[in-house]
Amino acid sequence: MDRKFAGLAGAASLALSLALSGAFAQGTASNGPNDAQIAHIVVTANQVDIDAGKLAETKGSTSEVKAFGKQMVTDHSGVNKQASDLAAKLKVTPEDNPTSQSLKSGGADNVKKLSTLSGGAFDKAYVDHEVAYHEQVLDAIDKTLIPSAKNAELKALIVKVRPAFVGHLEHAKMLQKSLKG
Amino acid sequence: MSLRAILLAVVAAAALLATEADAATVAGAAVGDGATRTPKGVTHTIVIDGSRFEPASLTVARGDRIVWMNKDPFPHTATAAGVFDSGPIAAGRSWTYVARSAGSHAYLCTLHPNMKGTLAVR
Numbered sequence: 001m002d003r004k005f006a007g008l009a010g011a012a013s014l015a016l017s018l019a020l021s022g023a024f025a026q027g028t029a030s031n032g033p034n035d036a037q038i039a040h041i042v043v044t045a046n047q048v049d050i051d052a053g054k055l056a057e058t059k060g061s062t063s064e065v066k067a068f069g070k071q072m073v074t075d076h077s078g079v080n081k082q083a084s085d086l087a088a089k090l091k092v093t094p095e096d097n098p099t100s101q102s103l104k105s106g107g108a109d110n111v112k113k114l115s116t117l118s119g120g121a122f123d124k125a126y127v128d129h130e131v132a133y134h135e136q137v138l139d140a141i142d143k144t145l146i147p148s149a150k151n152a153e154l155k156a157l158i159v160k161v162r163p164a165f166v167g168h169l170e171h172a173k174m175l176q177k178s179l180k181g
Numbered sequence: 182m183s184l185r186a187i188l189l190a191v192v193a194a195a196a197l198l199a200t201e202a203d204a205a206t207v208a209g210a211a212v213g214d215g216a217t218r219t220p221k222g223v224t225h226t227i228v229i230d231g232s233r234f235e236p237a238s239l240t241v242a243r244g245d246r247i248v249w250m251n252k253d254p255f256p257h258t259a260t261a262a263g264v265f266d267s268g269p270i271a272a273g274r275s276w277t278y279v280a281r282s283a284g285s286h287a288y289l290c291t292l293h294p295n296m297k298g299t300l301a302v303r
Contacts, residue, residue, distance in 0.1 A: 074256065
């Protein structure tokens with residue numbers, strides 16, 4: 001039973017990371033997204049985590065999971081306001097692109113799946129996804145978004161929010177450990 | 182009637198005593214402060230920006246004031262378990278702590294546990 005569950009969980013997380021790496025698999029620095037697309041990716045990536053966080057605020061079964069969900073809503077909303085303000089200042093209109101679309105549909109799938117779960121199963125699925133998601137977002141920040149960003153202020157904003165995402169990942173991993181224990 | 186008068190007298194006396202005691206404490210503290218060091222401690226500022234404490238290490242004297250100023254667009258905390266805990270410091274807000282216990286206090290942001298700092302109090 002345990003082994004079967006572990007196998008299923010492993011398969012699920014593999015599928016998730018494949019889907020996420022697909023979402024971010026857009027080119028290298030030379031043929032990566034342009035600044036308008038990067039702005040759109042940043043806003044979409046934050047929004048996806050806000051949507052999941054809202055669900056965790058209400059459906060989380062422990063105060064820690066609820067608080068983490070609430071923090072994700074607050075933090076990613078703060079980052080998005082900054083990103084939107086910067087885009088407006090730079091007169092950049094965020095441009096939809098395949099990476100954003102993939103992120104959006106992945107986020108919708110996650111919310112759909114989480115909606116069917118409750119109690120400990122919800123907590124585990126939400127936190128596992130948060131760990132994988134932040135890992136993939138950090139990977140995209142390092143390999144695609146920062147190297148591709150042309151505008152110095154846009155690049156600086158991404159560099160500046162990166163440590164917060166590392167913090168979210170560490171926090172999510174701590175939660176993941178406590179849920180197992 | 183006379184019972185009420187006695188009660189009033191007791192309450193009044195208690196209030197007077199309390200006032201005198203408070204005044205004595207305040208005066209004592211003021212004298213002590215003046216005798217040992219400058220009247221008010223120094224104020225230090227730690228800026229939280231880009232999810233980092235700047236400076237990450239700071240040495241202060243007891244009685245000094247430390248202000249954590251959050252310039253990020255989301256909350257952070259400055260927490261040294263059992264010593265001090267700011268609770269969430271909202272975006273654009275700050276939190277002040279008066280250093281009381283001597284020692285080297287490692288602290289972190291409980292919301293972003295990768296954010297670490299050290300406050301040494303002499």
